[in-house]
Amino acid sequence: MKKQTRRKFSSAFKAKVAIEAIKGQQTTAELAQKFELSQVVISRWKTEFLAGAGSVFDKSANQMNQMLTLRSCMRRPWATQGGK
Numbered sequence: 145m146k147k148q149t150r151r152k153f154s155s156a157f158k159a160k161v162a163i164e165a166i167k168g169q170q171t172t173a174e175l176a177q178k179f180e181l182s183q184v185v186i187s188r189w190k191t192e193f194l195a196g197a198g199s200v201f202d203k204s205a206n207q208m209n210q211m212l213t214l215r216s217c218m219r220r221p222w223a224t225q226g227g228k
Contacts, residue, residue: 162193
């Protein structure tokens with residue numbers, strides 16, 4: 145029996161899922177099925193996203209680069225990332 149490796153997700157993918165959860169257009173259960181994730185993981189990512197939302201307005205170059213990366217990922221819905 146092979147040992148399963150833990151899936152790793154990019155920050156952009158986590159943000160995408162969190163934003164979908166915040167929008168509220170689908171239930172957490174529906175999002176969990178759509179992204180093949182646990183509802184608990186989605187709730188955790190949503191909480192973390194909201195907790196760090198204030199840092200969006202910080203002016204550091206590193207954070208600006210992260211935001212630009214996130215924006216580019218959100219504009220390309222065909223470029224999905226994730227476990228499979």
